Amino acid sequence: INPLDPWFPRHISELDHCTHIIAKYEPDLDSDHPFCVSFVSMDRDFWIRGIDREGKRSQTLLSLTSILCVVCVNGQGFLDPGYRQRRKEIADIAFTYKYGESIPRVTYNESEIRTCGESIPRVTYNESEIRTWGEVYKELRRLFESHACRTHVDVLTLLEKECGYASDNIPQLQDVSLFLKRRTGFTLRPAAGLLTARDFLASLAFRVFQTTQYVRHDSNPHHSPEPDCIHELIGHVPILADPTFAQFSQEIGLASLGASDEEIEKFATLYWFTVEFGLCKENNEIKAYGAGLLSSYGELKHSLSSKPELRAFEPEATAVQPYQDVEYQDVYYVADSFQDAKDKFREYVKSKLARRYEVYYDSFTDSVHILDSIDKLHSFGAKLKADMNCMNTALGRLSGTN
Structure with missing residues (x-):
């Protein structure tokens, strides 16, 4: 491995260093916080200022499309001081979380933030947050039977039985994480906000999904341009419980380790058009499996209407396709199946990834190993x-x- 190659985590505990969030729209977070990055706009590119893994301040150029989801936050939410304070409180929990700790539970106790004999504080969802969750949950649940892929519908039913998914209850991340661990080996890790593409994809290599805990502002419950717990728990979690899809997600993460900035941008775009906004064929019909669709009532209906263009999923073309990060997509890509998407992605990585070594994940030690010598092979x-x-x-x- 070349010392000049981008750093990447080798053990799951090193994901503690992969928590840099996009802070352009997080005005209440401390700009000097070691896990925050800030923007200086330069047309469609941004200079991201942050702190590298050795604690030194750094400044790197990041293309707009290498961010998995550009935050153009609903103005009412960030003009609401109460909402901004709430976001900061929940972000602080994620910032202090370390590998090996239990995930902070969100409970219905009277106090807003408290400890219960644990090192991690518990957070109480307020009435507005539960109401927003419930409104979205009920509308999406009605639409899933006709619009969502079968895997999503079936697993969501299991989550209702085993993890407390309901219109009047926001489930606990710890319970959901244990459910996923039993199904596919994926676990959840709390995130303070939108992560940089490199950090987020690196987490997938370890079958770790970084998950926000805050709820979108109640002024626009049916669409959020940034991730929130509605997007994560309703959109992502059910599909991550499918073994083939979980493997596909991990392989995107493994391919990103040590990749160049240009390659990261393409992987992020592939992630966008598959894991976030992907469609698939199912019994001669087109169904949604992307989390961005399955957590947005309006875009879910739009994606399966006659308005957008549907194209067959081909990674080489998909990786350079411009996408919409504020409005609904003009183009969606359709995979024949999860297996089809995984097989095509493998071929794409084999022919296009420039790094001169291969990596593999050792699930016994939660480590990534580099295959760069005959002895290691x-x-x-x-x-x-x-x-x-x-x-x-x-x-x-x-x-x-x-």
Whole structure:
């Protein structure tokens, strides 16, 4: 590995350093906070000022489209001082969260922020937040049967039974994280806001999904241009419970490790048109699987209307397609299946990624290993051989030859 290559985490605990948020629309967060970045506009590009992993102030150029979701926040929300203070309180919880801690629970107690014999404070959702969640939940739930892919509908039903999803209850991240861990190995980590693309994608490599806990402003409940817990819990979580889709998400993350800024921009765009706004074929119909669609009543209906253009998902073309970050999309990409999207992405990475080494994730140690020598390939091959031996033994027993 070249010392000049971009840094990336090697162990899941190093995601504590992957929490830089886009702070252009976070006026109440401390601009000197080590996890904040600020913008100096230069046409369609921005200089991001932040603090690097060694604690030194840094300034790097970031293209607009390398941000997974550009924040053009609803003006009423950020003109509301009470809402801004609320966002700051919840952001502080995410900023202090460290690997290995329990996720802060959001409870219905009287005090707004308290501790309950734990090192992490619990936060109370107020009536306005629960009302906003409930309004969105009920409208989307009615639409999912006809517009959402079957996996999303089925898993959401399970989440209602096992994690307390309901129109009058915002589920706990800790409960949802344990549910995902059992299903696909993904876990949730609290995030203070919109992360830089590099930090967010790096988390996916470890099957960690960085999740906001605040609720969008009640003035515009059915659409939010930035992520909130409605987007995360209703849009993303059900699909992350599908093994094939979880693998696809992790492979985007693994491909991003050590990638150039230009490659990160393309991976972020691919993520946008798949994980956020993707459509798929299902029983000769087109259904939504993207979280941006499944958490926005208006855009979900728009995506399956006659207005937008639908194109077959091809990573090379999708990676350079301009996208809308404020209005509804003009173009959506349709995958034949989650497996189809994963297979095509693998071929794209194989032919287009410029780094001179491969990486793999070791789930036993929660570590990423770099395959950049023959010795490391031998060690990796030994692990594969053990897995193949197990599979061959199982096949033999099923066929009656053992």
